[in-house]
Amino acid sequence: MxxxxxxxxxxxxxxxxxxxxxxxxxxxxxxxxxxxxxxxxxxxxxxxxxxxxLTRVAELRGVREDGDAIVIGAMTTHSDVLADPLIARYAPLIAEATETVADRQVRHRGTFGGALAHADPAGDLPAVALALDAEFVVAGLEGRRTVAASDFFVDYLTTVLQEGELLVEIRVPRREGWGMHYEKFTRVAQAWSIVAVAAAVRMEGSRIAEARIGLTNMGPTPLRASATEAALTGAEATAEVIAAAAQHAAENTSPSSDLNAQADYRHHLAQVLTRRAVTAAAGL
Amino acid sequence: MTQISVRVDGTPYDDDVEPRTLLVHYLREQLGKVGTVVGCDTSNCGACTVHLDGEAVKSCTVFAVQADGCEVTTIEGISPNGTLHPMQKAFHEMHGLQCGFCTPGMIMASIDLVNDNPDPSEDEVREGIEGNLCRCTGYQNIVRAVQQAAGEMHGRSTAGDTLGAQS
Amino acid sequence: MTLVEEPTAAGTAPEKEIGRARRRKEDARLITGRTTWTDNMVLPGMLHLAVVRSPVAHGKITSIDVSAAQQAPGVVAVLTGRDVADEQGSLPCAWPVTPDMVNPGHPSIAVDEVNHVGEAVAVIVARSKVAAQDAVELVDVDYDLLPVVLDMEQAVEPGADLTHDHTSSNTSYHFVFDAGEAGTGGDTEQAFADAEVVVSRRFVQQRLIPAFMEPRSVVVQPQGDNYTLWSSTQIPHILRVMLAMVTGVPEHKLRVIAPDVGGGFGGKITPTPEEVITLLVARRLGKPIKWTETRSESLMTAHHGRDQIQFIDVAADREGNVKGLRVRLLADMGAYLRLITPGIPALGAFMFPGIYKFPAYRFECDGVFTNKVPTDAYRGAGRPEATFAIERIMDELAVELGMDPLEVRRKNWIQAAEFPFTTVAGLQYDSGDYEQATQDALDLFGYAELRAEQQRRRESGDPVQLGIGFSTFTEMCGLAPSRVLGSLSFGAGGWESASIRMLPTGKVEVVTGSTPHGQGHETAWSQLVADSLGVPFEDVEVLHGDTSISSRGLDTYGSRSLVVGGSAVVKAADKVVAKARKIAAHLLEASEDDLEFSGGTFSVRGTPGTGLGIQEIALAVFAAHNYPEGIEPSIDAEATFDPENFSFPHGTHLCAMEVDTDTGLVKIRKYACVDDIGTIVNPLIVEGQVHGGLAQGIAQALYEEAVYDADGNLTTGTFVDYLVPSAADLPHFDTGNTVHTAPGNPIGAKGVGEAGCIASTPAVVNAAIDAVRHLGVSDIRMPLTPERVWRAIHHGGDGGDRASARTNAQAVDSSEGPSTQGGNR
Structure with a gap:
């Protein structure tokens, strides 16, 4: 067609x-x-x-450091994200999730900002941005504003972007030394996530000092597994603790039912995948 | 109509296109580059894969206007007439094709993969061509072909047994 | 064509070509993009056709307003079903499986009523493809909605809504094969009455989409009252006959060409509405017309495959000896009957007994109409369904008896010494050795180690469990003996034709009636001819797919090409040699009886140094200056081969499956198979065919399903939702062969195109169930989505949850299955 x-x-x-x-x-x-x-x-x-x-808007491409954050131009392609040393160092979760997006041809064209602004609940990058507390810099004719990830995603395929506005860059706090993992569940390699979990944890010795968990496709927008995060914060990183905390992963989610999964199965997957993602992120 | 200037398989073209014209339709219908084919409408099958400024893209998911000022390489431009690119040769030797409809895209994606990863493992090849569907071969001989071509493209000796061995 | 051919020393006859892993001749154009796909075709003044399709599954067309479309830029004509009602006829069904089969008729463009989503209701003809597509949206059609029939089990209930309101029920036919009545077996009811053990199951063969990679395309060029039609079809010869009969264009005025065709798998085996429409429009407008489908159109409107509900019962004694088999099918026809729609389950009818010595067998099938796209052939066509059912239930029988699944099979399968063996279905299996193939497969697989690992995982309660599945199968290939097809009411024969033309320079043209679409005929036929004539492989060109070049043929399907078409080539080559022998005798001034023919050369026995090559003879008869009295100056020949029996490839397929019990995700750990396909002409091509078949059979087990919503919309209408697996989704295959030649054809080949597809599906499902049977799972509905596997493990049942779902976790005796015929068991 x-x-x-x-x-x-x-x-x-x-x-x-x-x-x-x-x-x-x-x-x-x-x-x-x-x-x-x-x-x-x-x-x-x-x-x-x-x-x-926007393909020829050069100022929308590339990754740079700015204070405590790295700044990713909205038109930075997935391929460029994968090759970028700053992302590899400070936000490897983004690279790990990006590697699972579609296929190499699509990653050559598709962009970080485009995927976020599209806000597909099955897309991988929104949950990652949410887990990493990214900030979205939005430009309009009236000037620029910055929106927290938690405010950016409004509904199914809907963001706070108003008519006439552009997402220009995404600021991601530098998290050097954090453990990160993206656990994606699909039926075939190329497919959208049925459910996926983005986890980032900061360890202090054997304890989890901080945990951030984003959920893909567990509702019309990406979600944080807040109850699990709370249960993990300050806890000893053992298999039992992580498993118990992951039992809360699906709380306050509202996944859809479709060809690949009914909602109750997605609830279950969120728990299993959260356990796996946190376990990997904690280096267990 | 928008005017574009594009080099395709080494030849410069200046053409008028409708903005909605997909790159693959421009190649096939305006330039007669029918070696590149269309297999789906959702960017899944990869049959239309070409190189745009050296990177593999699905030409059904790029507008022709977006190729303005770019270099496009298709299956028809990867080797001079009468010779074969190592990837083409390997697909032939390893029986990496049957009906051949996915083959141009598969070869273009595989060259792109091997450009990035000169010595891919079997799993890396399988993941590297996940964006290209083949309904005939079951992929095993394609994987073999890509690995053989990778060796040849990067100056390693190729496997002695080129028959798709029964193993 | 020399780009990729391996050079051989000029003028020397080759080593024996049969058995050699020749690289394919076809590849030269395919790997360089120098192809002739139908959609590549551009003709002067060519117009483009786009189809307006029904968005409703069942309804009366109350009005069609084409005025806006007619006014649209570039539009030349808009035609509705009403406009062509007098000339479009009905698409043909060549297989009335019973005398009273109901065929509702199949207009190419709906006239009064639409019966499935995607059915054509009008066509746009425009100067460009874009203009035609733009105008599609401007056609305004009103429908009065009618009830939509989707579920076969509901459709056969008394008083069910009707798919077609001019028929009296949704049943097209009731087909029965009873071995007792046929005299090929005992009384099935008695066998069950006497049985110590009866195991009954209900299996669902989901609806599949062939999903060939090249979308269908048709180009028609009118030339006076002649027409040339190019189509991406498997069947140019059959298509020509059928189009002539449907449209009234005289057969001799119609030339059909299948150029490069990008796969078919049965999906291009039937004349299509679009082929008829394109021809009609070209005739009406006198202009070349092209139609090429989009992928969404293809998935929605090209015929689908499988879609059966199978009730199967097996009777046995406590020692595991099988005593009887009973099968009842509901087979979804979809809304219409295409070329062989009703015959697909009938093809399978004779294969349910598999490789086992059942003394009694009864088969019944209802063909059922629903408001979905018609079904027809898909790789295996009836035989995968049969193989799945028998290979699944043999596992269930083993469980019931507490026996090893391989042991139950071994106890009942035909022994090597028993060939040829006449089965309870009346087929004579030709040759093979199931024990040997199984032993080889077990060795290739590493069976003992995998069983040990399975045991370890069981004992440790590993969340990832391992299972092993068997499929010891046979299939019926080499379609087909014409007399047998006649006895089954099929509308045509099963012979194949070939001719050989010896050119003056000694080069050889082989014309085959078997039309390839990826199989490699050009290479394999060259090998056959090189051996028969003793000419170099490179000197042979194979011509096909154009009815004006290859005038007789029955095309490619049913793993028939080499077995039937290749045999015709060999027979034709034998005739060439026989004709050349007379010329050689004349030129060598010797008696024919004193000539021997070897390596392409005739020589006089006992007279060293004499010799005349067959290629030299070709020049001699071209010049025709000196040839014997009373014969024609030609050594060209043609042959038609009609096999006397089918051939029966067999094999043992083994799958090891990891099942993640936490998520339900399944992953093939190892797959090994040993197939016996008789003589192997080209091991490279054989291996490729097996790989490709495995991919499709595994895909049925794990990934693919055509799903309709409650309104009859195909929800798996793009490759986003219809999951054709990629390289990353399939395992490595370990394949091997045993060779027991087929006695029924001069090559000894049995056919390989469908083997992998038929055999693999039950091996995969059996493996998954074996992994979790100890958790209470006895069946999982295909495809084995992670959700279904997880539900089967944690909630019981087969995990199925969609339309027509009825759990088959509890054994359901086939007598409980709904039947439109009532109590005829």
Whole structure:
């Protein structure tokens, strides 16, 4: 299939992009890597009036250090994320999850910011961003604002991004020395997550000093396994403790039922995968 | 219509395209590069894989306008006429194809993989080509072919027994 | 074509080619992108066709407004079913399995009523593909919705809603084979009445989608009152006959070409609505027309496969000797009957007894209509269903008896010394040795170590359990003896044709009626001819797939190509040699009886130094200056081969499966198989066919299922949801062969295209169940999704939870199965 016709803008700066979005008419879609948008347009499930392609906005690409954070440009491709030394050092969870996204061709085009702004509940990166307390820098014609990950994801495929706004970069706190693991559960390699768990823990000796756990596909938005995090904080990192804490992983979640899994099975998976993710992150 | 300038398999082209034209349709219908095929509409099968500025992409999930100013390499451009790229040769020698419809994409993805990983293990090959579906071969001989080609592309001697051995 | 061929010394005859792992001739164009897929075709003035499809599964068409589409840019014509009602006829069904089979008729474009989602209701013809697709959205169709029939078991209940409102029930036919009545076995009811042990199960063969990689495509070029049709089809010859009969275009005015075809697996075995429509539109407009489907269209509207509910009972004594077998099937036809839709379960009917010596057997099948896309052939076509049922229930019988599953099989299988063996289904199995194949497979597998590991994991309560599954199978290949097909009411024969043309330079053209779509005919046939004629492999070109070049043929399906088509090639080559012998005798001034033919050369026995090559003879008859009186100056020949029996490949497949009891995820740890497919012409191609078959059989067990929602929409309508496995999802295969040649054809081959697909599915499922049987699991519904496996372990039942689900955890006697015929057991 071929998409329905649309007007195309290909800005080279953020300001041009914002102008293009503002003047694009009623239904504007922002094209990042296009790996989710283009298939949807081909199936004619989306038929935007205007497509604003960010591919050539160079200032949206790349990873840099800024104080206590690393800053990832929204248009940094998954491949670039995987090759980036700052991410490998300070936020390896992002790389680990990114490696599970689709396939190498898709990772060459798909972008970190695009995946976050798309906010698919089965996507891998939103839960990671949530677990790592990332901040989202959003630009509009009126200026910029910064949104915490916990506020960014609003509903199924919906974020706080308003019409006319662009996600420009993501600030991720540097967490050197944390243990991290992304535990993904799928039926086939290429598929979206049925459930996945992103875990980051800071150990102090044999104790878990801090734990952050993000859940993929356990509701319309990514979620934190807060009860599990609380149970782990300050606890001795033993198999029994982790298993007991993981029993709370599905609390306050509302997963959907679909071809791959009913909600009750997703609840169960969240517990098992949380146990595995935390165990791996804690280095047990 | 938007004008684009693109080099495909070493030849420069200036063409007008509709923004909605997919790169694969531009290649097939405007340039006659029918070696690259379309197998699905959801970016799953990988049959349309080409290299865009040296990286494997699914040309059904890239608009032709996005290739403006870029270098595109298809299955028709990886070796001079009358010769074979080591990956093509290995697919032939290892019987890594049957109907051949997935083969151009499979070869392009495999070259990309071996460019990144000069000596992939069996599991690394399997994961490296997870974005390319083949319905005929069961993949085993494709895996073998990619490993053989990796050896040849990076100057290692190739396996002595090139028959898809019954092991 | 010399790009990838291995050079041999010019002019020297090769070593024996049969058995040699020749690299394929086909590859040269396929690996370089120099292909001729139908969609590559561009013709001057060509128009493009797009199909408007029904979004409802069952409804009356109350109005169609095409005016907006007609006005759209680039649109040349819009046609509805009403517009072509007088010329479109009905798509053919060639297999009326019973005399009273109900065929509701199959319009290519729906006229009054739609019966499945995706059915064509109108077509757009436009100057570009884009314009045609854009206009599809402008056609406004109104429907009066009718009840949707989806569940076979409900569909056969009295008073059920109807798939077609002009039929009296949803049952197309009731097919029975009873060995007692046929005289090939004892009284089945008596066998069950006398049995010490009866095990009964209900198995579900889920609906599958062939999912060939090349989407279907059709191009028609009208030339006066002649038409050339290119199609991505397995069956150009059959298609030509059928299109002539359906559309009234005279057969001799229609040329059908199957160029490079990207896989089929049965999925391109039937004439399609789109082929008929494209031809009709080309005839009406007098312009070349192209239609190419999208993947979503393909998954939604190209025929599906499998989809049976199987009730199977086995009777045995306490020692494990089987006494009787009883099978009742509900087979989903979908909404219409395509070329061999009703015959698929009938093909399987004779294979349920498998390799076992059942003294009594009864088979019954109801073909059932539902508002889904029609089913038809998919790799194995009837035989995977049969093999699955028997190989699954042999495991269940072993459990019931407390015996080793291999021991129960061994006790009952046909012994090597008993071939040829006539089975309870009346088939004569040709050759083989099940013991040897099994022993070889066990060795390849490392059986003892895996069993020991299984035991360790059991004892330690490891969350990851290990199981081992067997499938000791046979299948029926080499379709087919024409007389047998006639006795089964099939609408055609099963012969195959070949001809050989000796060119003046000594090169050889082989024309085959068996049309490949990835199998490697060009290579294997070259090997056959190289041996028969003693000419170099490189000197042979194989032509196929064009009815004006290859005028007679019955095409490729049912693992028949080498067995039947290859045999025709060998027979034709024998005729060439016989004709050349007369010329040679004349030129060598010797008696024919004194000539010997070896390595491509005729020589006079006892006279060293004499010799005339068959390639030289080709030039001599071309010049025709000097040849014997009374014969024609040609050594070309053709042959038609009609086998007298099927061939019966067999093998033993072993699967070791890890089951994560925490999540239900299954992972194949090891897979080994030993297949006996008779003579191996090209071991490379054979291995490839086995691998590919295994992938599809494993995919049925683990990944694939066509799922419809309650309204009859296909929810697995893209490759996002219909899970064709990638390289990362499949294991390494360890394969081997034993060789017991087939006595029924000159090559001795049995057929290999379907073996892996037929054998593997039950081995995989048996392995998964073996891993968790101690946790109370006795069945898991295919595909073995992690959720189903987890539910089966933790909640009981078979883990199935979708439409038509009825747990088969409890043994269900087949007599409890619904039947439209009532109490006819």
């Amino acid at each position: 071929i998409p329905a016709p649309f007007a195309y803008a290909c800005p080279s700066t953020i300001d041009e992009a914002l102008q293009a979005v503002a003047s694009g008419g009623e239904d504007v879609k922002i094209l990042a890597g296009g790996q989710s948008l283009i298939p949807v347009m081909r199936l004619r499930l989306a038929a935007p009036e205007t497509v604003v392609d």
